[in-house]
Amino acid sequence: MKKLFVLSMLVFVFAFSFAITTITMTSGGVGKELEVLYAQLKEFMKQNPDIVVTVIPMPDSSTERHDLYVTYLAAGESDPDVLMLDVIWPPEFAPFLEDLTADYDYFELNKFLPGTVKSVTVMGRIVAVPWFTDAGLLYYRKDLLEKYGYKKPPETWDELVEMAKKISKAEGIEGFVWQGARYEGLVCDFMEYLWSFGTDVLDENGNIIVNNPKAIEALQFMVDLIYKDGISPEGVTTYMEEDARRIFQSGNAVFMRNWPYAWSLANSDDSPINGKVGIAPLPKGPGGKHAATLGGWNLGINANSSPKEKEAAKKLIKFLTSSKEQLYKAVNAGQNPTRMEVYEVPELKKANPFMVELFDVFINALPRPRAVNYAEISDAIQRHVHAALTRQVTPEQAIKDLEKELKMLLNK
Numbered sequence: 001m002k003k004l005f006v007l008s009m010l011v012f013v014f015a016f017s018f019a020i021t022t023i024t025m026t027s028g029g030v031g032k033e034l035e036v037l038y039a040q041l042k043e044f045m046k047q048n049p050d051i052v053v054t055v056i057p058m059p060d061s062s063t064e065r066h067d068l069y070v071t072y073l074a075a076g077e078s079d080p081d082v083l084m085l086d087v088i089w090p091p092e093f094a095p096f097l098e099d100l101t102a103d104y105d106y107f108e109l110n111k112f113l114p115g116t117v118k119s120v121t122v123m124g125r126i127v128a129v130p131w132f133t134d135a136g137l138l139y140y141r142k143d144l145l146e147k148y149g150y151k152k153p154p155e156t157w158d159e160l161v162e163m164a165k166k167i168s169k170a171e172g173i174e175g176f177v178w179q180g181a182r183y184e185g186l187v188c189d190f191m192e193y194l195w196s197f198g199t200d201v202l203d204e205n206g207n208i209i210v211n212n213p214k215a216i217e218a219l220q221f222m223v224d225l226i227y228k229d230g231i232s233p234e235g236v237t238t239y240m241e242e243d244a245r246r247i248f249q250s251g252n253a254v255f256m257r258n259w260p261y262a263w264s265l266a267n268s269d270d271s272p273i274n275g276k277v278g279i280a281p282l283p284k285g286p287g288g289k290h291a292a293t294l295g296g297w298n299l300g301i302n303a304n305s306s307p308k309e310k311e312a313a314k315k316l317i318k319f320l321t322s323s324k325e326q327l328y329k330a331v332n333a334g335q336n337p338t339r340m341e342v343y344e345v346p347e348l349k350k351a352n353p354f355m356v357e358l359f360d361v362f363i364n365a366l367p368r369p370r371a372v373n374y375a376e377i378s379d380a381i382q383r384h385v386h387a388a389l390t391r392q393v394t395p396e397q398a399i400k401d402l403e404k405e406l407k408m409l410l411n412k
Contacts, residue, residue: 021312022052023305025082026069028297030060030241031261036333044319051312060242062086063183063382066375069093073302081305082313085128086184087119087296091372094122098301098310101126107318113363116338120298127300129317130338132329134295135365136192137358139248139256139266142278144171153280157196157221160255160283164231167254175231177244178257180222182386185240187368187378188293189257190385193218195366198287201381201406202369208412211403218285219388219395226389237389249273257282259295263352264334279354281361294365296338330355336362373409380405 027037034057041053056079058065069083073096085093100107107129109117116130138160140153144167154160164175179185194200194210197218201210225232236244241258248256249265251272256262266277281290299320301313319325326337331351342348349356369377380402388398406412 019050020052021050021308022054023081023309023312023316024054024056024079025299025313025316026056026058026065026080026084028058028060028062028065028084031245031265032333033261033335036329039332040320040325040328044316047319048312048315051315053316056080058084060240061183062185063378066184070375073304076304078302078304078306078309081302081309082316083128083300083302084131085298085300087116087134087294087298088184088368088370088374088378090120090122090127090298090300091370092374093300094125094127096303097127098303098305098313099125099127100129100301100314103314106314107321111340112338113340115294115363115365116296116298119294119296119367120300128298129300129321131297131299131321132326132335133338133362133365134259134297134336135292135362136188136257136282136295137260137292137354137361138280138282139258139262140278140280141167141254141273141276143276144254145278153278154255154283157283157285161225161229161231164254165229168231171254173251174233174247174253175229176225176255176257177232177236177239177247177253179239179241179244180226180232180236180386180389181238181240181243182382183240184378184382186385187381188295190219190222190381191293191366191368192257192282192291193222193285195291196282196285196287196289197221198285198289201377206371206410208403208406208410210406211399214287216396216399219385219399221285222385223388223391223395227391237386260336260352260355261334263354264332279358281358290361292361292365294367296336371410376409377406380409 027034112130116133120128148167154163168175179189197214199212199214203209244256245262247253249271267274282292284290299317301310323339323342326339326342327345329335330337330348336355343356384398384402387393388395
């Protein structure tokens with residue numbers, strides 16, 4: 001009888017272990033992103049004991065993350081099963097991603113911000129589900145602006161320069177920190193200057209229009225922030241998001257350009273500037289308008305994963321993009337929801353009021369150039385803009401060189 005019982009237990013354990021599906025997913029670690037994800041996965045696996053999720057942490061640099069994906073997918077690897085995808089990547093990676101078009105209702109995509117769904121639709125196919133959305137924002141020390149007689153944040157870039165000069169000199173801190181390293185973040189910053197100065201890289205028909213006086217003026221303005229106006233340190237040419245955030249959060253900068261995630265960190269209990277931070281749209285340029293780059297990340301499924309892994313991946317994505325989990329992520333990681341109804345929840349406004357107050361900034365954020373070979377376009381922008389920022393070439397020459405390379409890349 002004892003032998004029979006032991007045998008029965010072994011069969012049960014074997015059957016149970018055989019029924020478990022293990023999947024892998026990638027994740028960034030900016031701010032509290034990874035900490036929040038682990039908490040969510042713990043709850044997901046509690047609700048789904050037959051699924052085990054393993055996280056593969058990725059570099060903070062989206063450019064490095066992109067290159068890793070190229071390696072995984074080009075080699076036909078079945079891992080990772082769930083891929084955290086930058087908003088600009090779907091056109092490039094679409095051939096390697098599971099087609100989720102038939103799952104439109106399953107994921108309730110009709111309840112998502114239309115622009116985020118559009119960003120994951122490639123040639124009529126839905127290849128990912130929007131996880132959180134982003135837009136570039138201006139962070140400022142509201143206590144310092146008030147101290148020096150400014151009643152509101154700058155409306156224009158010229159006003160920002162004037163305020164930053166005055167306050168930074170008097171306080172002995174930096175005036176303005178942003179993302180100037182040679183990586184994808186620089187493209188985001190550069191595009192915001194271009195748009196606010198009234199121009200772009202490509203027009204609506206895909207024609208290259210970057211070589212114009214407004215673009216040269218915009219890039220010259222970026223260079224002048226460092227070397228002429230002196231409100232940004234030369235080291236800004238090596239800064240990514242977290243570099244800028246740490247300087248600003250330590251109380252050593254008046255202004256910062258960054259994404260929404262930085263809000264919850266800047267106002268955390270151990271932050272030196274807790275309660276002293278304001279947030280606003282990025283300033284207007286001579287073009288007369290505010291402009292923010294559309295950011296955000298989506299969740300896609302590796303087409304090389306097994307059928308069981310794909311089904312488990314769909315369950316995970318449905319869970320992570322649910323209203324409840326998007327609210328949790330927004331409150332605790334400072335990352336904007338992609339579901340419209342979450343913006344109406346009082347808890348969100350209480351925790352992160354700017355998400356509701358600056359809702360128009362997020363829904364009107366502008367996309368970077370959409371193209372299958374976007375990675376090559378981005379690399380060209382990064383190299384030429386960075387060459388100007390580090391004074392290897394003049395802004396005029398950098399724009400001219402960029403136009404020449406884009407013509408080759410786009411066969412124009």
